[in-house]
Amino acid sequence: MHRFGRLLFLGLGCIYAPSPAASQVTGDAAIHMLRPLGLIESQAMDFGRLTSSSTPGTVLLNPVTDARTAAGGVTLLSGGGEAAEFLGVATTFRLVSFSYPTTITLTRQGGTETMDVTNVTPAPGWFNFGAGFMLRFTGANTVIPARLGGTLQVGADQAAGIYTGTYNVTLNYF
């Protein structure tokens, strides 16, 4: 009878198969190495995920906080929202200039539809002359961050997809 009971126990086990109890995810890690008088992009400008509607709208990306603010017919979805960040290192006592475009055009991957990022705006910490040009003086050896936000113009019924674009920035060490 003992053997009989064990068999039945195994039989019940086949009904109540336990759910998988573990979950695994892949995390990302990064470090950005700087050299004197160099320039790297440490964070790409990203407006995150959003939906369009029959009404045009905008997404304002804050260059300091990475926060997004939607207006008009745009609804923000969770995830994303990062200002661009560029880093350089100056040697002692230098005047540096940073130039950037005030408008960036994004094109849908696999398509021709476009969206513009207008009013590209830097984070404070520079003397901003407008029109995409700013200056800064450095004291001792210093990491020079330049962060950029902007306003994404989303059209009425903007086609779904991933929109990307590239732009040039220049850091001059005088």
Next chain:
Amino acid sequence: MLPRSSISRAIGPIGLLAATICAPMPSLAATLTQSVQIRIVIPLKVVEIDTLDFGGVFAAAPGSVTIDPATGARTAAGAGQLLSPTYSMGVFVVTGQANAPVSVTLPTGDIMLSNGANSMRMHSMVHSVVGGASALDALGQMSFRVGATVDIAGTEPEGSYSGTYDVTVNYQ
């Protein structure tokens, strides 16, 4: 009347049949409920919210950079290092069974961060559960942060070095 041994032989195949089709047998169920533990568990789900990003680092000499997930502080070891203002801990959100204790497992070996041609060593990965208790709350949620140390030679070419690491969350 059959002899005792014949009865055993007759019941044996019935037992096997019951095991195969898993049909309940009321007369036996009463003795077996104590040995079968049934636990319906909501599967755990883990999502990465933020990248473990040590920020920009200039170093002319060997050293290291460490992020402490308990305090959120980033510290540099080595002479004359310069750090950019912004960096971030790895941040993960777990959902599952309310109030269930869980364990978080991070890689114990080295993780290589690469720029394509060169690599840097990340190690000593640690996590810190927001709120302290390593258990899901009454809503079945938990959040934890991840930190680590990256060794720096001081001769690395300029650029971004990136890599991935596995995070496993288990019911305890």
